[in-house]
Amino acid sequence: MCVLAVLRNNNWIQDNFLGKPYRVHVLLFLIMIVQGFVFDTPRAIFDGTWAIFISTDLLITDYIAVGGIGAAFVNVALAGLLAIAAMRFAKHEPSGLAIATLGVVIAMAFFGKNPANMLPIIVGGWLYSKYTGTPHRSCVLPSILATCLAPVVTKFAFVYAIPTPVGIAIGICLGLSIGFIMTPFAAALRKAHEGYHLYNVGFAAGILAVGMFAIFRNLGVDQGVFSTWSSGYNLQLATFSIVMSVYYVVCGLLSRTNPLSFKELLRIDAEDYDYYKKYAGMTYVSMGILGLICVLFMFAIRGEYNGIVIGGLISTIGFGAFGKPIISSVILMSGAVMAAAASMLITGTPINHRSFLVATLFATCLAPIATRFGWKWGLVAGFVHLSLSVFVAPFHGGMNLYNNGFAGGVAAMILVPIMKFVAEERAKKRSRV
Numbered sequence: 334m335c336v337l338a339v340l341r342n343n344n345w346i347q348d349n350f351l352g353k354p355y356r357v358h359v360l361l362f363l364i365m366i367v368q369g370f371v372f373d374t375p376r377a378i379f380d381g382t383w384a385i386f387i388s389t390d391l392l393i394t395d396y397i398a399v400g401g402i403g404a405a406f407v408n409v410a411l412a413g414l415l416a417i418a419a420m421r422f423a424k425h426e427p428s429g430l431a432i433a434t435l436g437v438v439i440a441m442a443f444f445g446k447n448p449a450n451m452l453p454i455i456v457g458g459w460l461y462s463k464y465t466g467t468p469h470r471s472c473v474l475p476s477i478l479a480t481c482l483a484p485v486v487t488k489f490a491f492v493y494a495i496p497t498p499v500g501i502a503i504g505i506c507l508g509l510s511i512g513f514i515m516t517p518f519a520a521a522l523r524k525a526h527e528g529y530h531l532y533n534v535g536f537a538a539g540i541l542a543v544g545m546f547a548i549f550r551n552l553g554v555d556q557g558v559f560s561t562w563s564s565g566y567n568l569q570l571a572t573f574s575i576v577m578s579v580y581y582v583v584c585g586l587l588s589r590t591n592p593l594s595f596k597e598l599l600r601i602d603a604e605d606y607d608y609y610k611k612y613a614g615m616t617y618v619s620m621g622i623l624g625l626i627c628v629l630f631m632f633a634i635r636g637e638y639n640g641i642v643i644g645g646l647i648s649t650i651g652f653g654a655f656g657k658p659i660i661s662s663v664i665l666m667s668g669a670v671m672a673a674a675a676s677m678l679i680t681g682t683p684i685n686h687r688s689f690l691v692a693t694l695f696a697t698c699l700a701p702i703a704t705r706f707g708w709k710w711g712l713v714a715g716f717v718h719l720s721l722s723v724f725v726a727p728f729h730g731g732m733n734l735y736n737n738g739f740a741g742g743v744a745a746m747i748l749v750p751i752m753k754f755v756a757e758e759r760a761k762k763r764s765r766v
Contacts, residue, residue: 351588351614354427355417358435361580362410362417365439369410372569373403382408387491389559390445390484392731395640397443397563405443405640412442412451416477419455423462423473429607429616429655434474436651437532437735441481443640443647445734450483450490453505457512464513472516478534479515481735482542483508488732511541526745529705531606531656532698535738542729542739549730559731562687563639570638571628574646578624581617581650588614598622599660602704606656620653623662627694630666636690645694645737652697661703661711668715669693675716692722695737699745706752717744 350356369378381404388399396405416438420431438446458476462469490504491497519537530536590613593601601619603611608619627646636642649662673689676682682689696718703711722740733739 346587347589351584354432354609355421357584357617358413358432359417361577362413362439364580365406365410365413368573369403369406371403372406373401377401378403378407381405385447386449388487390447390450390487391559392484392726392734392736393444393641394484394559394561395444395563396447397566397640398561402563402566402569408447409439409442411448412446413439415448415451415455419473419477423459423469425470425473427609429603429609430474432609432616432620433531433652433655434477436654437648438477438480440644440646440648440651441734443644446480446483450486450504450508451477451480453486453508454480454483454512454515457509458516459512460509461513461516467516475516475519475534476512479511479519479538481535481538481733481738482511484732484734485511485542485545514541522742526742527749529701529749530698530738530741530745531652531700532695532735532738532741535698535733535735536742536745538735539725539729539733539739539742542733546728546730546732562641564637567638570643571631574624574628574631574638574643577647578621578628578650580621581624582621585614585617585619585621588617590614593618599658601658606701607654608656609654616654619659620650622659623653623657624650626659626663630693631690634670634685634690636685637687639687642687642690642694645691649694649697652700657697657700658704661700662697664703664708664711665696665699665715665718666693668712668717669696669719670715671712672716672719688723689719692719692737692740695722695741698738698741702745702748702752706756710748710752714744714748717748 373381378401381400385396385400385404385408388394396408400408413435416435425431455476458472458479459469461467461476462472486504486508488504489507490501515534515537518541519534522537522540523533526536593612593615598619601608601612608616624646627649631638649657669692670684673684673686673693677684696715699714699718702714718741721744722737725740725743726736729739
């Protein structure tokens with residue numbers, strides 16, 4: 334406690350570290366690089382990173398299985414540092430969405446994203462800002478989030494059976510095009526779910542991927558089904574999940590932000606979902622608690638960790654800064670578990686099946702539904718989300734890494750009109766009484 338008090342009273346730490354969210358995350362990414370070299374030898378990491386850079390990247394390609402756990406951690410850190418560099422280049426001010434974007438970037442960098450296939454899409458966002466005269470800072474986050482379609486770049490550049498120089502050129506052009514159109518495309522599609530779905534770019538990317546997949550199939554460009562999952566890393570990944578969660582909690586407690594009670598943390602809320610803007614450093618505490626809850630869920634259900642599962646966990650932590658209150662997230666996860674339990678009773682699929690685990694963690698993307706419409710609708714949303722997420726990947730051919738973002742958007746499109754209708758009818762009945 335004395336150490337915490339000293340750090341909390343240190344002006345340099347407050348002004349130059351805790352008050353600078355990007356620096357908080359740079360340190361986290363450096364820790365991940367160190368952790369990677371603890372897990373593996375430098376030679377294994379070098380070879381593994383190269384294997385990651387030229388892998389298929391289509392869902393599901395677990396980088397831990399492809400390049401080893403050490404290389405996977407280094408790749409995740411490099412992807413995060415690239416995202417921060419892009420934000421700083423665009424002069425984007427720290428915000429809840431920026432923190433959430435970093436979380437989802439490093440989450441998917443465990444399966445499908447690497448600096449090589451992310452860069453063309455990010456540059457495409459910069460080209461959009463230049464072409465339209467839009468400030469780069471207003472479109473840098475959508476372009477970074479659009480790297481969920483990074484497998485499209487790698488698909489042509491390294492994998493598909495065409496001459497490599499031509500494949501690289503096609504992959505880069507497609508990546509530039511995706512980054513160029515994503516800002517207006519995602520903004521338009523947000524109207525479909527009215528903001529009740531947090532992974533809006535994942536939904537927009539899913540729609541775009543469905544169209545691209547159909548065109549590719551028509552032109553004879555196809556790929557097989559990929560299902561590369563790692564196993565045997567429960568201890569390492571669970572330990573890192575706990576360390577990362579505790580890291581955020583400590584950063585929050587050290588900040589000089591006005592403390593919140595535990596009850597306030599459970600229902601942390603902001604009109605525009607940006608918790609960092611409203612609560613500053615205390616947002617980290619909420620993020621860390623969310624992470625620890627996910628770890629407890631994995632322990633309780635005896636789930637096996639892999640690159641995709643820890644990606645879901647880290648994404649949940651990241652969006653704890655933007656739209657995911659603790660209590661609403663738990664409600665959504667509970668609804669997803671109910672769907673998994675129903676499937677187990679009817680089909681015999683284990684409730685802790687890896688696809689169910691991933692969908693349960695990502696179901697928290699619909700947390701605004703529970704926040705705005707109540708816990709009952711939150712359970713329904715979680716149930717519907719899991720049911721959709723395990724079956725929609727074939728529609729986009731695995732090209733959209735935010736498969737659960739796509740599923741969540743579809744779930745919100747289905748549920749929001751129904752929920753609003755029910756709410757309006759109830760309001761009418763109350764007004765008559």
